Amino acid sequence: MFTYSKVNKRVSAIVLASCLSTGHVVAAEPAQCETVRFTGPGWTDISSTNALASTVLEGLGYRTEVNTLAVPIGFEGLKSNEIDVFLGNWMPAQQKFIEKYAIPGDIDIVGENLVGAKFTLAVSRYTYDAGVKDFADLAKFSEKFRQRIYGIEAGAPANQLLQNMIDSGDFGLHKWRLVESGEQGVMSQVKREIKRQQFIVFLGWEPHPMNSNFDIVYLTGGDKYFGANFGGATIQTVTRKGYREECGNVGKLLTNLKFTLAMENQMMGFIMNDGQSPTDAAQKYIKQNPSVLNAWLTGVTTMDGGNGLSAVQKHLGL
Known part of the structure; x- marks a missing residue:
């Protein structure tokens, strides 16, 4: 016999699956999704994309952590559920890590976030x-x-x-x-x-x-x-196993996040040439190019279910 809590969990899962299949987002994220944990190997390009994603997430009401880890250790963190997201899977250069961790189903490949590298x-x-x-x-x-x-x-x-x-x-x-x-x-x-x-x-x-x-x-x-x-490479977004299902709103954002060579070159220039922190560089880039938020935040809400685009615009003073 199901208890009331188990019924609720089952209904929530059905609602989540239905929302995802119809393109709608969940009204609010579970509490365990409040902090989004990124990994990055210390490369400026991945520091840039981590900062862009973190800036948007913080505007949506989430907390973010960026852990600087060598690529193999980052993959181990995904596999052990200590890391949620890696925005820097260079393919085919990192194919062996995908072969080691993805084929057994230990991580999920969200999709490409950059082409032409x-x-x-x-x-x-x-x-x-x-x-x-x-x-x-x-x-x-x-x-x-x-x-x-x-x-x-x-x-x-x-x-x-x-x-x-x-x-x-x-x-x-x-x-x-x-x-x-x-x-x-x-x-x-x-x-x-x-x-x-x-x-x-x-x-x-x-x-x-x-x-x-x-x-x-x-x-x-x-x-x-x-x-x-x-x-010639493409860069993939990967997550720990089941993360997009568990945290559907963040998952939708991760699916939407696409970057360009020009965007990343400019971001990295802010950091390496101008001495800005990744956070300051991300805020500067988005303020100079606010239209990027339209595609990134399509179908994405705040953590508590509010208007995502308006919240991020307010967060950045746009």
Whole structure:
């Protein structure tokens, strides 16, 4: 026999399923959905999207937490239900994490939030003009590069791809060394070497202000490791298992959240070039581009069921 509370829970589940199937949102979120826990590996692009999402959620009456975790640890957090959302699943570079966690049903893939990204080795324009145009050209200039490739932080999937490339001896790079560093560290190194007109090969990607701050060129020949079209990538939103069903209103927002290269380049410029915090950068971007809220907040309410768009506009003083 069902107790009253069990009947209520069952009815609530039926109502939730009905609302989701007809495109409507739940009137109010359960109390356990009040805090939304994000993970990010410390990359400025993901810090930017986390800040944009957090700014909107706070305007809707939610609390947010952003946990800086290496990608593998972030996936473990999703799997163990200690993290709710990851906005930075670069595909296909992070395919092995999806294979490890998604296929058994340990996490949910919400969908793509950015298309047209790229991710592979890059050099300065003068290095390219000197003859380094392809991965196969690197070994010819070993001394100029000091047999070093600059990656990003330890544990990043891209670093593992580069280390596999070195270990396998591909492109004659078996004696080279991968230098692991945080995003800010490698960008500082790139800036120093370019200023001195020295050779440097490093992991480059877009969206990122490096594409406008420096005259750089992406190398061909890395398809085996990074994929076609210079590591052409899409970025996915993933959540812990069942999160969108449990927290339907946040789930609707996550489904709506789509970003562009121009948007993220601008956001990252606010942070890296202007020294703004991600939160300040997100507020500045939305205030300068308030129309983005229309698509993001379609079918989304405040946590207690009010008008979502009006609440976020009021929160930002629009």
